[in-house]
Amino acid sequence: MEFAEKTAQMSKFISKLLQENFGKGPESVHVSFSHPYVVVYIRNFMSATERVLMKTKNEDTVQKTRDAVMESLTSNITTTIHDLFDTDIFEFYFDWNLHNKTGVFVAVTQQLDHSFAIQSSFEGKNRLLEEIDLISQSVQKSPAIQECYQLNERTFVNVREGLLIPIEKELIRLGHEELLVLTKRNLEKKYLHSNSHFERILKRKIMDVFVDWNFELDKSIIVIITTPPQPTQIIRQAQ
Structure with missing residues (x-):
């Protein structure tokens, strides 16, 4: 099966799965x-x-409901990714931007096919790392490890490890992961969504920013979705 056909099948599967489970x-x-x-x-x-819930200021209810539904769907999604792309799934993240009516799923796979290897160097990378580090410091602390990648002309992924502070670790130990996720999501996304520097750094308009955490691994994934670069930028990058 051609790669484009695999991604098309994956898109169709996700669309049908969400329709069946959310109506x-x-x-x-x-x-x-x-x-x-x-x-x-x-x-x-x-x-x-x-x-209706969003109009009546019940955003947390929508978020909690989606989190609960996604817990039951994650296994189905990762199994389908495994079957289509013939690769093991090590981690899975998801997030929603309810006001934009958008969402993102991120699966971390075993790296096998180097013909689709990620782009680890891109214009503005160091400045983007610095900006996200400043946000991390404002919310919790600087990550022990941080890296940024460009998947395509519109998608950037930031990976942070070693973020949890002692009080967060204690909340997790006491079984308050859901509260911690809601708190971190609300706080960190305020900084990410209101950031005025991302567009200048990446030289394109920011459409969406998503973030999720894996507390067991003390790891976080940020996904930035942008508009396509202007033609002059494409020419400059190709030179």
Whole structure:
């Protein structure tokens, strides 16, 4: 099966899965695959019930419900990625931007096919790392390890490890992971969404920013979705 056909099948599967479990499917599902990351970007996705809850300021209820549903869907999604792309899945992350009606899934796979290897060097990378480090310091602390990658002309992935501070570790030990996720999500996304430097650093408009955590691994994934670069930028990068 050709790679484009695999990504098309993955998009169709995700769209159908969301429709069956939420009562409404997304307008579009775009799959990007650069080893070791599979990034699924979902647009215009919100059920009628969720729209009512959002209008009545019940965003946390929508978020908690989606988190609960995703717990039951994660295994199905990772199994399908494994079957289509013939690779093991080591980690899985997801996040929603409810006001934009968008979402993202990120699967971390075993790196096998180097023909789809990720781009680890891109214009503005060091400045982007510095900016995200400043945000990390404002919310918790600087990560012990941090790296940024460009999957394609519109998708950037930031990976941070070693973020948890002692009080967060204690909350996890006491079984308050859900509270910690909601708190970190609200706080960190305020900084990420209001950041005025990302567009200047990447030289393109920011469409969406997503973030999720794996507390067991003390690891976080940030996904930045942008508009395509201007033609002059493409020419400059090719030179």
